[in-house]
Amino acid sequence: MNPVKILIVDDELPARQRMAMLLSDIQDVCPTTVVGDAGSAQAAMVFLETCTPDIILLDVQMPGTTGIELAQQLAATKAGVSPAIIFVSAYDEYAIKAFDVHAMDYLLKPVRAGRLAEAIARIVERQPRHLQAASLVVQVQKKQHFSVLERGRILLVPVVEVLFLKAEQKYVTLHTRQREYLIEDSLTSIEEEFSDLFVRAHRNALIRKSAIKGVERSSHIHDAHGEHEKVTEAWQIIVDGSHERLPVSRRQWPLIKALVR
Incomplete structure (x- = not known):
């Protein structure tokens, strides 16, 4: 069975490393693989030209193009095949804008492993046709x-x-x-x-x-x-x-x- 393909986008390297570590911690209940990481929206767009992950863990505030703007670009250029987006931010005031661009979830830093697993599991539940193609099975944890x-x-x-x-x-x-x-x-x-x-x-x-x-x-x-x-x-x-x-x-x-x- 193939795990969920994850792209991590954050302008801070320690934040990307911590997210990869969290994903590693929840492998038993939520199988994933990090197919790439990017330090900017521009780098993410380059990566997405050759690879389509299932989910993007996307920071909101980044220099240059923000996470919100990147989500808008993806919605316009990848209609129908756009990856699901989980926004990650240290600030809660961007939540409304995030859901306006059809984000699947909004996580506040520091992100907890259980909350991350819950967010990924919800996407698997809501988008079965998109993710079943990867022969994916995720143990869904009841929300707390x-x-x-x-x-x-x-x-x-x-x-x-x-x-x-x-x-x-x-x-x-x-x-x-x-x-x-x-x-x-x-x-x-x-x-x-x-x-x-x-x-x-x-x-x-x-x-x-x-x-x-x-x-x-x-x-x-x-x-x-x-x-x-x-x-x-x-x-x-x-x-x-x-x-x-x-x-x-x-x-x-x-x-x-x-x-x-």
């Missing part, structure tokens, strides 16, 4: 953080800190003990990826199983046909670490009840 784009920067919220998630209009609100965040992931995709950690309370909410402190009955009084008041009862989840109560749908009640027991 949710990526939150907030005020021009990317925040990483550990999955283990999330108490529950709620769908509100076109966004999903992620709640921790400290605060809440807006993310663009769908509840369905989160439920599928983390079915071992989260359970659906009702169609608009997921709760971490270990954050279920208990359940309690709630009563709701409403006007029935304008003639008399009607009282209905339902169950709510008591969330450990939050004052908010999550209603439980009738459909999900048997599952929640079993977890509480």
Whole structure:
């Protein structure tokens, strides 16, 4: 089986060497081979005339042509066969521009081995036709953080800190003990990826199983046909670490009840 072909582009030699070392450290879970490295965008373009890697690990800030500009050039000259790009930078303020040029991921220096393996594995998942031609198999590691784009920067919220998630209009609100965040992931995709950690309370909410402190009955009084008041009862989840109560749908009640027991 052929490993993922990687081109490292960074104007600093120590940064290129460290990236190559990280790739070597994750070989067991993420087989890769460094097919080349370049100290500038111009050198990268020369290399790409004779070789097409699967992924480019691309620094954002470089003298002359920047990483963003190089990505734009590749999109214009290599339509349909352009390598996937993972931007690497010491600064988070370029993240929005990076994703505007269709970057697959954005890593902050110093890059951690686990985060690098996760980024490469996601590309393998998302672009199977492009990478299966290389008879590639990568052991996909479940992500450990949710990526939150907030005020021009990317925040990483550990999955283990999330108490529950709620769908509100076109966004999903992620709640921790400290605060809440807006993310663009769908509840369905989160439920599928983390079915071992989260359970659906009702169609608009997921709760971490270990954050279920208990359940309690709630009563709701409403006007029935304008003639008399009607009282209905339902169950709510008591969330450990939050004052908010999550209603439980009738459909999900048997599952929640079993977890509480």
